[in-house]
Amino acid sequence: MKPEALVILTPGFPSSEADTTCLPPQQIFVRALKQAYPDTHLIILTFHYPFRADNYNWFGCEVISFNGKDWGKGFRLNTWVKVWKKMGELNKQYQLLGILSFWLGECALVGQRFAKRHQLKHHIWLLGQDAKAGNRFFKRSKPDGSNLIALSDFVANNFANSYGIRPQHTIPVGIDxxxxxxxxxxxxxxxxxxxxxxxxxxxxxxxxxxxxxxxxxxxxxxxxxxxxxxxxxxxxxxxxxxxxxxxxxxxxxxxxxxxxxxxxxxxxxxxxxxxxxxxxxxxxxxxxxxxxxxxxxxxxxxxxxxxxxxxxxxxxxxxxxxxRKNIEHHPVLLYSSAQIAAQMMGLYR
Known part of the structure; x- marks a missing residue:
């Protein structure tokens, strides 16, 4: 029986456990996901950052960085090919729950095509400006509402207005x-x-x-x-x-x-x-x-x-x-990282 794993595709990821300034919301999400589902192997494939080709452990998650050079089509395509090959290896090694891509960009493009080829679940997390009109990866990725996750109602509305497709899922940021x-x-x-x-x-x-x-x-x-x-x-x-x-x-x-x-x-x-x-x-x-x-x-x-x-x-x-002299400063909790992790994993299980 092959071990269970979820693959996350991202343009960048922390270079080490001490790198707290790189994408803090995504860091918190991945850590919460690992904490809630310790038996699921989380594998993060990061296209560009950190600026080194490496395979390292990050709070119990496996991170593979490809040091993609954003110098033009040739270098970018080379990174995509490397990521594709690695996903092929992982698909043989693990029972993949699916693929999660951060942003509707090159990660989503590679993830969408690989998932279609291998009949895997793939979700694209729309995280902000990628919901704006003019995203060139929309036509190339060909997402539909069922595999799109909006970060907020605002992002969902913006995407629907821009492309005529409404994301079926809304999962906001959670805090630790x-x-x-x-x-x-x-x-x-x-x-x-x-x-x-x-x-x-x-x-x-x-x-x-x-x-x-x-x-x-x-x-x-x-x-x-x-x-x-x-x-x-x-x-x-x-x-x-x-x-x-x-x-x-x-x-x-x-x-x-x-x-x-x-x-x-x-x-x-x-x-x-x-x-x-x-x-x-x-x-x-x-x-x-x-x-x-x-x-x-x-x-x-x-x-x-x-x-x-x-x-x-x-x-x-x-x-x-x-x-205001007596303004109150009580904490207002919108969503905890644990809630968001459970909501996300619910799309794959």
């Missing part, structure tokens, strides 16, 4: 509640931002908001953690508005340290232009902060999540929250 300290913490950070410093995340709007809010609260304490190409522009804006004493750019910090900052914060401001279901939103809510963002991930109302429509409304809501 064990990362949070239950002891009471002083809320000594007024506003926190966390994420990649890229144009899509619009962190300049956070700085513009602080510029206005400082008129009411001169000693406003703000922190932004993350790294990216917008960092220098943000530094210049902070200098231009003379906000050096109010805003600290902390750079990229370990995931558990971000959680601690959330538990010290009053408001988590997430001004991203597009967000499938930011794990940072779910984590911030469980950390007890009030979240202000433009994106509504789920159709229903979420306690302590303030969804705004434009910059004017965003600034008003932030200032209003800062003015």
């Amino acid at each position: 509640v064990s990362l949070f300290d239950n002891t009471s913490t002083e809320r000594d950070i007024d506003i926190l931002g966390a994420g990649s410093l890229i144009p899509l995340k619009q962190y300049h709007l956070l700085i513009e908001t602080v510029r206005l809010a400082r008129l009411y609260f001169p000693k406003l304490r703000v922190a932004i953690c993350g790294k990216g190409p917008e960092e220098e522009k943000l530094k210049q804006l902070i200098w231009q508005y003379k906000l050096e004493n109010n805003i600290s750019l902390l750079g990229e910090i370990p995931h558990n340290e971000v959680i601690k900052l959330m538990q010290r914060s009053r408001i988590f401001l997430h001004p991203s232009e597009y967000e499938g279901f930011g794990a940072v939103i779910a984590e911030a809510l469980y950390a007890g902060t009030h979240v202000v963002s433009f994106c509504r991930p789920m159709n229903g109302e979420i306690k302590h999540h303030h969804v705004v429509n434009d910059m004017n409304e965003l600034q008003k809501r932030v200032i209003e929250l800062l003015k």
